[in-house]
Amino acid sequence: MAARSAAAQSPDPLIVEPQPWAQGLGDGVDVTPYGLPIRFEQDVVRRNVPWLTADTISSINFTPIHALDGTITPQGCAFERHHSGAIELSKQDYRLMVNGLVDRPLVFTYADLERFPRENHVYFCECAANSGMEWAGAQLNGAQFTHGMIHNMEYTGVPLRLLLEEAGYDPAGKWVYVEGADASSNGRSIPMDKALDDVLVAFKANGEALRKEHGYPVRLVVPGWEGNLWVKWLRRIEVTDAPVESREETSKYTDTLADGSSRKWTWAMDAKSVITAPSPQSPVPHEAGPLVITGLAWSGRGAITRVDVSTDGGASWQTARLAQKGTPMALSRFYLDVQWDGTEMLLQSRAMDDTGYVQPTKTQLRAVRGLNSVYHNNGIQTWWLHADGSVENVEVS
Amino acid sequence: MAARSAAAQSPDPLIVEPQPWAQGLGDGVDVTPYGLPIRFEQDVVRRNVPWLTADTISSINFTPIHALDGTITPQGCAFERHHSGAIELSKQDYRLMVNGLVDRPLVFTYADLERFPRENHVYFCECAANSGMEWAGAQLNGAQFTHGMIHNMEYTGVPLRLLLEEAGYDPAGKWVYVEGADASSNGRSIPMDKALDDVLVAFKANGEALRKEHGYPVRLVVPGWEGNLWVKWLRRIEVTDAPVESREETSKYTDTLADGSSRKWTWAMDAKSVITAPSPQSPVPHEAGPLVITGLAWSGRGAITRVDVSTDGGASWQTARLAQKGTPMALSRFYLDVQWDGTEMLLQSRAMDDTGYVQPTKTQLRAVRGLNSVYHNNGIQTWWLHADGSVENVEVS
Incomplete structure (x- = not known):
């Protein structure tokens, strides 16, 4: 198993030298009556896709789910x-x-x-x-x-x-x-x-x-x-x-x-899930060894009861760990803690809810719904994790 | 019962005249990559008490709990x-x-x-x-x-x-x-x-x-x-x-x-509660009739199982409605929906947790702990609601 930590006797200057932030005073409470994220997190923001609608007035932006964890979305970065x-x-x-x-x-x-x-x-x-x-x-x-x-x-x-x-x-x-x-x-x-x-x-x-x-x-x-x-x-x-x-x-x-x-009248959002990390905007920054795979699952018809994760494009599945018992019509966070061997993986997740519904593949959806739809795509997403840790959006048939 | 609404045929200009905000376009999504509260809410911020510590470096500010609802505290206004x-x-x-x-x-x-x-x-x-x-x-x-x-x-x-x-x-x-x-x-x-x-x-x-x-x-x-x-x-x-x-x-x-x-080693925070509205910063803006009394309860030893509310300074108690089943070491929101007769009330709340503990009065606490303490005051709080809707911090013996 690869190391998740260095020995404490390492000559890391951040350990052996005085830490500059411990040498003086930081900000007082008067600095932030209403606080914002620290400047290091300035990329964790809503983003839009400029070509998606005619202009920004009739438009949409997206929650940075690739950078979040847990289930609550702060209002400041919740899509609009x-x-x-x-x-x-x-x-x-x-x-x-x-x-x-x-x-x-x-x-x-x-x-x-x-x-x-x-x-x-x-x-x-x-x-x-x-x-x-x-x-x-x-x-x-x-x-x-x-x-x-x-x-x-x-x-x-x-x-x-x-x-x-x-x-x-x-x-x-x-x-x-x-x-x-x-x-x-x-x-x-x-x-x-x-x-x-x-x-x-x-x-x-x-x-x-x-x-x-x-x-x-x-x-x-x-x-x-x-x-x-x-x-x-x-x-x-x-x-x-x-x-x-x-x-x-x-x-x-x-x-x-x-x-x-x-x-028409297709109001309820069917059960769906996505792996948020690793994902194209959240590549793996380390070599082989312990790797946390995590994502979100939800159903508009009830509570999430189970999420499976595949690392081989759907050929085999492992049941992920739900961070909390699912509650109706709310996001569930799932984790799968794996030992990554450092080779490429085809990552997928599939959600199940308490009605017994199982999230379908995109192929299954298209067989029923054709290719003319815009809305209600709850198909299984595939991320291709490369050996160098980068991730791509792909489809597997 | 006093009215909670006006008849729709009222000559309210906000109903019968064109609404200016419906006449043009609002902000596009590019305005707020990371959003902040609307300017009308600029008073819902952390506040400090300048005399409480020697300067703001060694200091504290306070969550505006009087203006919040639900249980989650946004990071931006969470005390520090x-x-x-x-x-x-x-x-x-x-x-x-x-x-x-x-x-x-x-x-x-x-x-x-x-x-x-x-x-x-x-x-x-x-x-x-x-x-x-x-x-x-x-x-x-x-x-x-x-x-x-x-x-x-x-x-x-x-x-x-x-x-x-x-x-x-x-x-x-x-x-x-x-x-x-x-x-x-x-x-x-x-x-x-x-x-x-x-x-x-x-x-x-x-x-x-x-x-x-x-x-x-x-x-x-x-x-x-x-x-x-x-x-x-x-x-x-x-x-x-x-x-x-x-x-x-x-x-x-x-x-x-x-x-x-x-x-020493008094680490656990005992069960406690407070009515957040009505309260001195959240007076009642209306006359007699339906009134929502709401507050927060918590226990460092387990989950909140019940909150009682008194409107007569502790002489009698009514069991409040918990918005959700309590979870261990987390805030619970409680509500008591009453018909206010327009006269003064002495509002109190008392929390109970799943260990059987009942939040004490300040008098009970002082009998055991004396008056030299700074920390761990979980006594019952009293708000004096006046007939004009204003509210004062008081003690009842």
Whole structure:
């Protein structure tokens, strides 16, 4: 086994010479009322792919999942997607209308929302287009870009059910239509069963106020379902008897099949996983010996129960260690601690959830869905680890 | 019951006039590679109490718990305490020595640490001096200042046990002495049983690298035990047969009793709670009617099982709702949803953990510990909510 450490008697100047940082005083507490990452971590940021959308206003960036560990995503580097830019809307100016098939159309201020019972849950939010470029084969060289349209935060909010009850929703109301206060309005229809089940009208993420780019002061949280439904700067909830069939749920966020027809109402994000390290942006910096393989797994239909890892492109599998018992609609972190022999590996992971679903290969997905899709690609990802420690995005058949 | 909302037909200009933020484009994704809170939240920051220590180098600031919800503390506003300032130490320059009663004294680089199996856990970190000023009576008018020397994050790190095993610790080694790379070194002795149990050598918090002020790149995580043991910029771990009895565990971080003798080795933080809203910095902004009372509870000896809330200064108690099942040595969020009659209340909370321990009153604590203590004040806090919604820090006998 290769060494993971040097002997303490090594003439390493960082050990035997006085350490400069121990010779004087550091920063006082007044330096950082609100702290930012240290300058050495300046590359661990959201990144966009400039050619992906027409300009940055209608665009998206990606969480640096290749550089993170654990499961919580800090708001500062959690991916953001918006259709007409991130707007600035104060709590004082905030209004939320509940109308349509209700006994009492209502308008809530932010202060009103704070008077309803709150819940806390950790949930992932994944853009339906996450990994979308990979339908056409291995395209983007980095986990941040192939799988980084996801984040996982602890939300605090009011169950949407309570607001619908306050307004007195009509039993004829089978859907809610939700829209944001930004110019795009990003309107989406959600079945009433889901609206009454676990949807939150959220105002905090990871304990603090939502960031501007995540919908400050209020966004919708739709556990397990595609991120486009998680309407930011939430302005209006209309109870309707039928779906609106808006732009965002017809020409967009539907899945065109091989025959040209489109699947719609494909809201839930199926079980998926990705190895975050080693990965193209997180190469192996050492020689053969102990190596930690780690990644993320999630399911929009329940809790992750198991993740398998292959080092030979899917020919054989080992069950990875889950850092914690999986919880519904939240990221799970997995680890596989291996002795690397220093030769190339084809790394894959496959997730399983408590419905019994097993993450499919890209080949299996394409056999059912064809090649016309953009959204809902949950196929198994392959990273080719070379002997020099570098990693490439590849496909195996 | 007072209204929690206005009728939708209200002539509120924010509803009936075009909303300016819906008329144009907001920020693109290139604006915030790493995001910060929106400017409206600029008061939700760490604050210090200038007179508490001689200068800001040897000082502390406080988490704005009065303005947060949920349980996770963002690193950016998580309290920090250091004894000679926050130092800047790169991963490249980082070294960790394990020496003393070991078969093989070793030095680990940061890259070495990344090759050991990792764990993830959410734990609170509380300064032993949290609420320390309150021994002398109600002193500080705000939950941030009375109880804000606490944060709660998801840590990723290597069990200390694995590093001790790698070095081959001697069975005669009953303690470890841990020290930091800053000028203060902040050396502390930890019993070997604890070191082998759940202590982590951590490099990530809430998924990302530790912040400079939290010990970047590596700090110790000592679940449930006082924050001073959570050595930042961790430099050395020496296996010893006896405690070192350093400055930080003799003249400091001991509890002087009424007779002048001092308790020492009082590492575990006993069960404690505080109502974060309403509180002096989070007054009630509305009239009588629905009111959410919320707060935090924690125990360094296990999981929170129950929190009771009193609105009459401890004469009667109601069991609050825990947002999630308590987990060991982590913050729990509690809520009590009440109909406020608009008159004054004396708000208190008391925590219970899975050892059966019940948080004591300040009077009970003082009967046992006297008035000479600075540390380990876990007494029940009282907030006096006035009819106008303002809140004061008071004591009830």
